[in-house]
Amino acid sequence: DSSTTTARAILKYLYPRPSPNFKLSDIHPTTAAYIVDCSKNCHPDDRSTTKQIRRSMSNYFASIKHRKKRKTILLNAGGGRNQ
Numbered sequence: 001d002s003s004t005t006t007a008r009a010i011l012k013y014l015y016p017r018p019s020p021n022f023k024l025s026d027i028h029p030t031t032a033a034y035i036v037d038c039s040k041n042c043h044p045d046d047r048s049t050t051k052q053i054r055r056s057m058s059n060y061f062a063s064i065k066h067r068k069k070r071k072t073i074l075l076n077a078g079g080g081r082n083q
Contacts, residue, residue, distance in 0.1 A: 002043055002046050002048060003039040003040055003042070003043045003046040003048040003052075003053050004039070004048055004052060004053055004056035005056075006038070006039040006042050006043060007035050007036065007038075007039040007056055007057050008057065008059075008060045010035050010039065011035065011057055011060045011061075012060065014031075015061075018061060020064065020068045020069070021065065022061050022064075022065075023058070023061055024054065024057050024058040024061060032057065035053075035057065036050050036053050036054060039053055040053070
């Protein structure tokens with residue numbers, strides 16, 4: 001495990017089903033800072049920077065948005081063939 005993995009795991013726990021357009025900037029800045037600090041404290045030997053951890057946190061929300069968008073495209077493409 002690493003600091004980035006821990007940060008994403010915390011986000012998955014706190015925000016299991018965020019809306020598709022939810023972003024890291026929608027989280028209270030203090031909460032985001034606590035997540036970064038907690039993940040750094042859990043992995044003191046990990047050299048991940050705050051910027052890398054925050055990027056990882058942002059990628060959690062971006063990947064959800066991408067998956068939902070892709071699923072919608074696939075459903076729409078499949079629905080068109082059956083009509």
